[in-house]
Amino acid sequence: MINEKTRNLWNNYKTSKRNVYSLYIFSFIFFVTLFAELISNDKPLIMKVDNQIYAPIFFDYPETQFGGFFDTEADYKDKFMTDLLSHNGNWAVFPLNPNTYDSINLDNPSPNPAAPSVHNYLGTDDRGRDVLARLIYGFRLSVIFALVLTFIAVVIGIFFGAIQGYFAGRTDLFLQRFIEIWSSMPELYLLIIFSSLFEPSLTLLIILLSLFGWIGLSDYVRAEFLKGRNMDYVIAARTMGLTNYQIIMRHILPNSMVSVITFLPFRISGAILILTSLDFLGLGVPPDTPSLGELLSQGKENIEAWWLSLTTFFVLVGTLLLLIFIGEGIRESMDSRSR
Numbered sequence: 001m002i003n004e005k006t007r008n009l010w011n012n013y014k015t016s017k018r019n020v021y022s023l024y025i026f027s028f029i030f031f032v033t034l035f036a037e038l039i040s041n042d043k044p045l046i047m048k049v050d051n052q053i054y055a056p057i058f059f060d061y062p063e064t065q066f067g068g069f070f071d072t073e074a075d076y077k078d079k080f081m082t083d084l085l086s087h088n089g090n091w092a093v094f095p096l097n098p099n100t101y102d103s104i105n106l107d108n109p110s111p112n113p114a115a116p117s118v119h120n121y122l123g124t125d126d127r128g129r130d131v132l133a134r135l136i137y138g139f140r141l142s143v144i145f146a147l148v149l150t151f152i153a154v155v156i157g158i159f160f161g162a163i164q165g166y167f168a169g170r171t172d173l174f175l176q177r178f179i180e181i182w183s184s185m186p187e188l189y190l191l192i193i194f195s196s197l198f199e200p201s202l203t204l205l206i207i208l209l210s211l212f213g214w215i216g217l218s219d220y221v222r223a224e225f226l227k228g229r230n231m232d233y234v235i236a237a238r239t240m241g242l243t244n245y246q247i248i249m250r251h252i253l254p255n256s257m258v259s260v261i262t263f264l265p266f267r268i269s270g271a272i273l274i275l276t277s278l279d280f281l282g283l284g285v286p287p288d289t290p291s292l293g294e295l296l297s298q299g300k301e302n303i304e305a306w307w308l309s310l311t312t313f314f315v316l317v318g319t320l321l322l323l324i325f326i327g328e329g330i331r332e333s334m335d336s337r338s339r
Contacts, residue, residue, distance in 0.1 A: 012333035019329025026322040033140040040097040040133040043076055047085065047092035057095075077103075097121065099130035101137040101290040113298070113305040123307040125298050131307060135315055137290035142319075145202060146271035150264060152210040157217030158260065162248055164218070165225020172222070183215050191283050200286050209274065217263055224256035258334050265327030269320045276316060292316055 014020055032039065043056040049066055056076065063074040066084055074081055076092070085092045099105070099120065105128050108114045116123045122131040160179070164172045191208055198204055228234060229252065237247045278284035279293025280300075287294070292312050299309025 009333050013329050016329055016332070018325055019332075022322045022325035022329070026319070026326065029139070030143050033136055033143075036136050036140055037100075039095050040130075040136050041095045041100045042098055042103040043100075044092035044094050047090070049084065049090045050088070097130070097132050097136070099133045101133045102129060102288060103133070104128040105130070113302050113308060115305075116307055122311050123305070125295065125308060126302060126305075131295065131311060134290040134295060135292070135311060138292045138295065139315060139319065141202075141285070141290060142272045142275055142292055143268075145206065145275050146268045149206055149209055149213055149271045150267045152206070153213035153217060153267065154260060154264070156210070156214035158221050158253070160214065161218035161221025162225055162253065165222040165227075166229055166244065166248055166252065168226060168229065172226075179215055179218065183212065185212075187212050191278065195283050200284070202285055202289070205275070205278070205284060209271075213267075213271070217260065217267070220259040220263060221256060224259055225252055228252040228255055262327065262331040262334060265323045265330060269323035269327070272316075272319060272323075 013023075037057065038045065041057060045055070045057050047054050047056065054061060056074070060073050062068075062072060063070045063080070066074060066081070068074065068080055076082075076085075077098075084090060105114070105120060105124055108117075108119065108124065108128060110117075112124050112128045113126050114120065114124045114128070120130050120132070122135070125131055125134065160175060164175045187209075194204065194208055225248075234247060234251055237251055242250070275284055275291075276293040276296065279291040280297045281293075282297070284293055285291055292315065295308055295312040296316075299305065299312065302308060
């Protein structure tokens with residue numbers, strides 16, 4: 001059940017239509033892309049062959065299942081399958097975009113990257129892959145990556161910030177020096193070194209960026225704990241015999257979450273921008289993985305293919321603007337001066 005404080009925060013947030021629309025639009029787009037396989041795929045959602053119903057989107061069928069010669073998974077855009085589905089009452093229902101992020105249009109008469117057409121609504125990249133599909137899957141990957149990275153950064157940042165602020169003194173002094181040394185390490189150089197030592201992967205990228213992503217948040221949490229440790233309700237809790245853990249979790253941390261919550265949308269947008277930048281430089285996810293940064297890099301290499309850079313630019317800028325508006329709305333709703 002929603003308590004009164006949460007209801008008041010939501011009412012304050014709704015005072016700006018821009019904030020509400022931004023939240024709804026971003027949430028809707030992200031929710032839709034979670035089902036990208038049902039929206040953009042080169043496999044039929046459902047089809048009928050010889051009075052039998054098949055669901056290739058959920059199950060893999062060999063070509064021999066339909067009278068073909070190969071025991072490998074059927075290619076539903078191959079001439080054999082297209083001819084089969086167009087005769088004898090057979091039919092197939094494809095997704096709205098009948099391409100996935102790694103499907104290549106081999107029948108395109110134009111050289112790659114090819115301009116938008118009825119077969120590829122936003123054109124193809126330099127390998128003949130559908131740009132719209134790579135934007136859909138790339139957007140989903142970027143947001144999920146940003147959410148995971150932000151969650152890890154919040155957990156580590158709260159942990160170190162709470163210890164510094166609550167215990168203060170030598171503990172705070174030692175951890176401050178440690179953070180100063182740690183933050184001075186060249187993050188980009190470390191990424192380059194580890195990218196050359198290990199096979200690029202999303203997991204490796206999250207681990208490396210998590211080592212530094214928590215530093216900024218820990219400063220905010222530390223300041224809130226330094227302010228809250230001497231409050232009357234904290235002193236009363238100590239007098240009642242509560243442990244340090246109980247005081248931190250029950251009293252100080254809940255009252256220090258304003259800075260953390262207002263930090264989240266901006267941290268998410270920053271993580272998306274970091275992933276895009278690293279992919280643009282070739283230091284991010286593996287080459288075949290759908291990525292906004294990789295599309296921007298292709299746009300730079302193929303200036304005449306305007307659909308590569310322009311569509312990716314609008315997706316990236318639109319995403320960042322929505323997150324910034326959401327962050328501003330959260331900050332304004334939690335600002336006591338605006339109530």
